[in-house]
Amino acid sequence: MTYSALRPLLILTIAAAMTTNASSGNDAGATTGRREFGKTPSGETVELYTLKNAKGMEADISTYGGVIVSLKVPDRAGALGDVVLGFDDFQGYLLPPPYFGALIGRYGNRIGHARFTLDGVVYTLAKNEGDNSLHGGKRGFDKVLWHARPLNHQSLELAYLSKDGEEGYPGNLSVTVVYTVTDHNELKIDYTAKTDKDTVLNLTNHSYFNLAGQGQGDILAHQLTLNADRYTPVDKGLIPTGELRNVAGTPFDFRQPHAIGERIGSSDEQIKLGGGYDHNFILNRSGGGLSLAAKVTESASGRIMEVFTTEPAIQFYTGNFLDSTIHGKSGKVYGRRSALCLETQHYPDSPNHPSFPSTELRPGETYHTTTVYRFAVEGGL
Ligand code: GLA
Numbered sequence: 001m002t003y004s005a006l007r008p009l010l011i012l013t014i015a016a017a018m019t020t021n022a023s024s025g026n027d028a029g030a031t032t033g034r035r036e037f038g039k040t041p042s043g044e045t046v047e048l049y050t051l052k053n054a055k056g057m058e059a060d061i062s063t064y065g066g067v068i069v070s071l072k073v074p075d076r077a078g079a080l081g082d083v084v085l086g087f088d089d090f091q092g093y094l095l096p097p098p099y100f101g102a103l104i105g106r107y108g109n110r111i112g113h114a115r116f117t118l119d120g121v122v123y124t125l126a127k128n129e130g131d132n133s134l135h136g137g138k139r140g141f142d143k144v145l146w147h148a149r150p151l152n153h154q155s156l157e158l159a160y161l162s163k164d165g166e167e168g169y170p171g172n173l174s175v176t177v178v179y180t181v182t183d184h185n186e187l188k189i190d191y192t193a194k195t196d197k198d199t200v201l202n203l204t205n206h207s208y209f210n211l212a213g214q215g216q217g218d219i220l221a222h223q224l225t226l227n228a229d230r231y232t233p234v235d236k237g238l239i240p241t242g243e244l245r246n247v248a249g250t251p252f253d254f255r256q257p258h259a260i261g262e263r264i265g266s267s268d269e270q271i272k273l274g275g276g277y278d279h280n281f282i283l284n285r286s287g288g289g290l291s292l293a294a295k296v297t298e299s300a301s302g303r304i305m306e307v308f309t310t311e312p313a314i315q316f317y318t319g320n321f322l323d324s325t326i327h328g329k330s331g332k333v334y335g336r337r338s339a340l341c342l343e344t345q346h347y348p349d350s351p352n353h354p355s356f357p358s359t360e361l362r363p364g365e366t367y368h369t370t371t372v373y374r375f376a377v378e379g380g381l
Contacts, residue, residue: 068086
């Protein structure tokens with residue numbers, strides 16, 4: 001790696017760091033709520049930023065992992081409730097991860113046998129789930145400290161430079177994520193990245209939603225619609241087989257709303273392999289812009305969440321690995337299926353499936369994706 005190849009990334013990173021310092025010393029705290037969340041084991045300070053819109057919707061974002069620590073949205077009576085799982089204290093996020101609320105990178109979901117070939121070179125990744133690499137490896141983007149720069153009281157920019165070779169991935173990768181709480185009760189996430197060497201990339205956020213409120217039982221009665229005619233069946237290691245299967249006539253058909261629990265106990269082989277839903281759905285899209293991927297409704301609270309994305313797919317995961325050993329915010333016990341994840345993404349294991357949409361990023365290109373979680377209430381405007 002030559003200095004000249006590295007230079008543009010270094011300049012970007014230094015500039016980002018300088019702006020961070022400047023704003024943290026000035027008026028950022030006055031416009032964006034900011035407090036110390038904790039210290040990493042190596043003594044670095046972790047900050048928590050609060051973004052708020054004119055209607056009172058609020059998101060708390062941690063610089064560790066870029067975690068959405070809490071997300072407060074109104075129910076049908078206008079009462080704010082926190083709809084994401086997480087921890088009150090920073091220390092909770094240092095425990096082995098269910099990845100609550102975190103930014104996921106470099107590669108969302110799994111890469112089979114923790115390796116891939118790019119430009120004829122075999123890259124070996126950190127194995128952190130059996131033989132596979134999950135969510136970026138042992139120290140993915142969920143476990144690093146991001147540099148924060150508040151853009152205004154509704155937007156926060158987080159930046160991270162992932163060095164060439166980190167977790168086995170090629171290229172110095174400069175990543176920026178902007179979280180915005182809009183006045184339409186949306187949480188908007190913009191992901192941007194640049195590399196100085198050919199690489200692969202698949203960024204997402206791993207929030208666990210329960211629209212009744214975090215810790216308020218399971219999500220089996222939530223109604224889900226997924227704008228997907230097909231999904232990618234998996235093997236027993238949850239790696240896509242390569243088949244694109246039609247959802248028609250299967251428990252994976254959410255093209256009309258269904259309660260999540262309605263078919264989750266089915267004898268369908270794919271449901272059994274996932275221990276419930278843990279699958280990548282291929283979105284029906286028209287064009288490359290933001291398009292509706294999913295809609296979730298919860299009748300007791302009246303809350304509705306719609307997910308829009310520029311990504312080609314979404315991982316629908318029903319918290320099958322949660323097992324009541326985790327005590328989360330306000331001491332709530334998080335049992336099996338006490339939340340759902342809708343992770344917008346490219347398909348898992350794409351680098352090993354040339355027929356899947358490409359996840360390659362090359363020098364000179366800019367990776368840019370956007371996902372919006374929009375909240376409303378039944379009968380609302
Ligand atoms: C993703 C995966 C699941 C599980 C969770 C984290 O959603 O698809 O299999 O690993 O992350 O626990």
